[in-house]
Amino acid sequence: MANSFSETFTEVAAEFEQTFKRLFGGGTAKLSQRDEEDEPGGVDIVAQPPGKRLQGLNQLSGGERALTAVALLVAIQRVNPSPFCLLDEVDAALDESNVVRFKDELRDLATTTQFVVITHNRGTIEGADTLYGVTMGDDGVSRTISLRLDEAIQAVEEQQTASV
Amino acid sequence: MANSFSETFTEVAAEFEQTFKRLFGGGTAKLSQRDEEDEPGGVDIVAQPPGKRLQGLNQLSGGERALTAVALLVAIQRVNPSPFCLLDEVDAALDESNVVRFKDELRDLATTTQFVVITHNRGTIEGADTLYGVTMGDDGVSRTISLRLDEAIQAVEEQQTASV
Amino acid sequence: LLLKRLDIHGFKSFATPTTFAFDRGITAIVGPNGSGKSNVSEALRWVLGESQYSNLRGRKTEDILFAGSDRRAPLGMAEVVLTLDNSDGDLPLEFSEITVARRAYRSGESQYLINGSRVRLKDIQQLTAPLGQSHTIIGQGLVDAVLSQRPEDRRGLFEHAA
Amino acid sequence: LLLKRLDIHGFKSFATPTTFAFDRGITAIVGPNGSGKSNVSEALRWVLGESQYSNLRGRKTEDILFAGSDRRAPLGMAEVVLTLDNSDGDLPLEFSEITVARRAYRSGESQYLINGSRVRLKDIQQLTAPLGQSHTIIGQGLVDAVLSQRPEDRRGLFEHAA
Numbered sequence A, B: 001m002a003n004s005f006s007e008t009f010t011e012v013a014a015e016f017e018q019t020f021k022r023l024f025g026g027g028t029a030k031l032s033q034r035d036e037e038d039e040p041g042g043v044d045i046v047a048q049p050p051g052k053r054l055q056g057l058n059q060l061s062g063g064e065r066a067l068t069a070v071a072l073l074v075a076i077q078r079v080n081p082s083p084f085c086l087l088d089e090v091d092a093a094l095d096e097s098n099v100v101r102f103k104d105e106l107r108d109l110a111t112t113t114q115f116v117v118i119t120h121n122r123g124t125i126e127g128a129d130t131l132y133g134v135t136m137g138d139d140g141v142s143r144t145i146s147l148r149l150d151e152a153i154q155a156v157e158e159q160q161t162a163s164v
Numbered sequence C, D: 001l002l003l004k005r006l007d008i009h010g011f012k013s014f015a016t017p018t019t020f021a022f023d024r025g026i027t028a029i030v031g032p033n034g035s036g037k038s039n040v041s042e043a044l045r046w047v048l049g050e051s052q053y054s055n056l057r058g059r060k061t062e063d064i065l066f067a068g069s070d071r072r073a074p075l076g077m078a079e080v081v082l083t084l085d086n087s088d089g090d091l092p093l094e095f096s097e098i099t100v101a102r103r104a105y106r107s108g109e110s111q112y113l114i115n116g117s118r119v120r121l122k123d124i125q126q127l128t129a130p131l132g133q134s135h136t137i138i139g140q141g142l143v144d145a146v147l148s149q150r151p152e153d154r155r156g157l158f159e160h161a162a
């Protein structure tokens, strides 16, 4: 039961406005199709973080771009959920308060979508149900250990204080 | 008194092997020139993080690539120092222990080069002599306040706990 | 459909048999730079039928075999086994548990198995196609690519969603 | 040569006069996403004579003027003033303190000043050229570019160093 492109597009665009608002704690964004004649298949995004003016993607900050990309991925997931989704360090550019909203959005989606997230961020780690630590030995071999949340947080912090 | 390209290149290559070792806490890396005939001006990098085998850049991890790029930039600085250097979030992909070595390298260079670093990383912040916080108000206007180290660390952590 | 476990042996830095067991909800994978986290993501991509080695930071099959280190010899085979919980019947097979396995040998030979039976690579690709790969595995540094891709490529994301 | 201060007024999000005073050693600039940190880096690039607006996340002069917000009107001028300590004589001018100023107006007019005297853009560019721009201002996300540039481009880094 695949929808037509334009039906799906309309749904994703509507969803994207909502996910953007949630992830940014406000503001608006619009997804639009370009003219089929002069640019077939073109898709445009304009975004207005809370309190700011409408901007093209190139004018957003590094973290704002990352969050906008996440908003689009989440919108696509909500319109047509895949059973699972793996995210490799998509939160790298986010500051602490954006990481919290990102984590909240994943927790909400996680009721229907299974997530595997690779991250260095404490806020994201705090949102996880299961934790794996990966380490590489002097022998160039990767191994894994499952961790409890407090152990993972401690490992991240110990690494920091030990080396300081 | 500009050196010839190949004199400078040789110096940078030698320096790069050293800076790579310091930033990775071991390992080796080589900078080499490609054949002038079939690829004029080509420059190649191979890197071997501690305990691992020799690899091309594309096989390194995200953080290893970032640290290798920093090693190259630092090598160029050491061969031909510019009076000041601004780095915008070059440490974003680094884990806590790599951030500490990055910070140590900057502190060493800072005796002769003035640095301005834009960062979200606590370890980098701890290495700074002067701190500025930048914030944007609801009016879309950026303002700045100079911070003490403990205030900056607290601001980063408060943002985190407040939103949790 | 749920991921149940991923068994990795000989794929890139996972020289020894390593298991990730997944539950409902969110599983976070953490660790230092270069420890092997993205390799896990690539192992999943590979077992789901990835055929473009440029998407696995390599150029050919050999690049995903454990290449050895100064203390350990290279390995001659890589195997990744994905176990799926299909009790909701999402995948069109009559099994409540499905295993997908992929093996590659240094000799150049490859094997593909679904529930222990030998199949072709395209059988794996067809089975996993409905899982919507373009928006289900987001590689490191590709968040920006989602936005900065030419508009025509971004359209590809939507077509997978459609 | 040392950076002493950077005064920004009307450049991008810095609608009100803002001063950064730099000391020897390391100055860290911190703050939330979108607060304006990279705009500071671009203000420095601009006052040093950047002529390619694509390097400032824009396309034309107008893009660096404060564009207003829902609570504040756009501004008609942007001014950035860089004050340098030249007591070691690094720059070939007979002053121990050098100010470089750049102004742009919404009318399209631009002004360039060194120590208060009107000069041309290329005078600023020539003065600052020895400061080695390609390895002195590293923009956000460009660490990878240092490595992933085609080898011919990477050579450009070395030529600046030479």
Ligand SMILES: Nc1ncnc2c1ncn2[C@@H]1O[C@H](COP(=O)(O)OP(=O)(O)OP(=O)(O)O)[C@@H](O)[C@H]1O
Binding pocket: A140, B049, B052, B053, B055, B059, B060, B061, B062, B063, B064, B093, C011, C012, C013, C031, C032, C033, C034, C035, C036, C037, C038, C039, C040, C063, C064, C065, C066, C067, C068, C140
């Ligand atoms: N075929 C191979 N054989 C052995 N080791 C390999 C092979 N391919 C890659 N590696 C090693 O795996 C490591 C890369 O791991 P990976 O990219 O998963 O790191 P990561 O944990 O994601 O790090 P980061 O946090 O920096 O992104 C490299 O150090 C590389 O040496």
Ligand SMILES: Nc1ncnc2c1ncn2[C@@H]1O[C@H](COP(=O)(O)OP(=O)(O)OP(=O)(O)O)[C@@H](O)[C@H]1O
Binding pocket: A049, A052, A053, A055, A059, A060, A061, A062, A063, A064, A093, B140, D011, D012, D013, D031, D032, D033, D034, D035, D036, D037, D038, D039, D040, D062, D063, D064, D065, D066, D067, D068, D140
């Ligand atoms: N001409 C302009 N007028 C007003 N505001 C502008 C202008 N150009 C850019 N901005 C604003 O500046 C902000 C971008 O700031 P900047 O890129 O410096 O953020 P940042 O602090 O580096 O964030 P990050 O940590 O995410 O990299 C955007 O929100 C944008 O709205």
Ligand SMILES: [Mg+2]
Binding pocket: B061, B062, B063, C037, C038, C039, C140
């Ligand atoms: Mg990685």
Ligand SMILES: [Mg+2]
Binding pocket: A061, A062, A063, D037, D038, D039, D140
């Ligand atoms: Mg920035």
